[in-house]
Every structure is written in C-alpha cells, then in structure tokens.
Amino acid sequence: MFRFLFAVSFSVICTVSAAQASDAVIGLWKTEPDRKKLTSHIEIRECGVKICGKVMEAFDVYGKSVKTRNVGRELFWDVEDLGSGNYGNGTVFVPLLNVKASASMKLAGNTLKVTGCKGKICDGQTWTRLK
Numbered sequence: 001m002f003r004f005l006f007a008v009s010f011s012v013i014c015t016v017s018a019a020q021a022s023d024a025v026i027g028l029w030k031t032e033p034d035r036k037k038l039t040s041h042i043e044i045r046e047c048g049v050k051i052c053g054k055v056m057e058a059f060d061v062y063g064k065s066v067k068t069r070n071v072g073r074e075l076f077w078d079v080e081d082l083g084s085g086n087y088g089n090g091t092v093f094v095p096l097l098n099v100k101a102s103a104s105m106k107l108a109g110n111t112l113k114v115t116g117c118k119g120k121i122c123d124g125q126t127w128t129r130l131k
Helices: 002-023
Strands: 027-030 038-045 050-059 074-083 086-094 099-108 112-120 121-129
Touching: 002 038, 038 074, 050 086, 086 112
Parallel strands: none
Antiparallel strands: 027 038, 027 121, 038 050, 050 074, 074 086, 086 099, 099 112, 112 121
16 A cells, blocks of 8 residues: 555656746747847747747837748747756757757746757857746
C-alpha cells in the first residue's frame, strides 16, 4: 500500500511540476521584425502536454495591424518542456521560407530565444513577453 501511495504521490508531484515549468513560457510574445519589417504577436499555449504557438496579429513598421496569410496560423507545435527554461523537440514553420524546421527555445525572464534548424542551418529571433 505504501508503494502505491508513494507512486501516486510522486506522479502527481511530477505532473504538477511539469505544468508549472511550462507555465513560464505560456503567454503572449512579440517577435522581432522579420525581413518584411513586420512584427507579430504569438500566443504560446499548452497543447496537451506539449507547447504550441499561433500568430495572433501582425503589425507594420508604424505599429498598424495588418492582415497577412499567417495570422491565425500555427507557428510551432509539439515543443517539449526540457526543464531549466529550455524547450525543444518540436516543429516550427518559417513563413518567409515556407519551410518546417526543428524548433527549440530558451526562456530567460521576459525574453525567449526561438530557433529553427533545418539540417545544420539554424536561424532564430529573440521575442519579448507582452503578457
């Protein structure tokens, strides 16, 4: 009986800890300007036990909201919380290149370094937390 209670307690603690860790990245983030000088707001949320992100809105250089084909699109999915502010093992869609790549992220306070790698070629941005 003790082993059963220990196993259940340990399982609950691990589940709560994982949820709390991934909560750190959950929220609304602002991207750096892309090659077209547009910035976007990305909503990062839990998708089951993993993390995903969707383009919520895009803005021109003057801060005016603009319509693009990427608004409403999933930008990344299946990203795992690896602990210590590291996230990875997911997929990111790179709209300007129309390419899917391996996704990783590093959280440091209110900044998130987002990286996509296709083979040995990697590129990324640093995003700023809005909410």
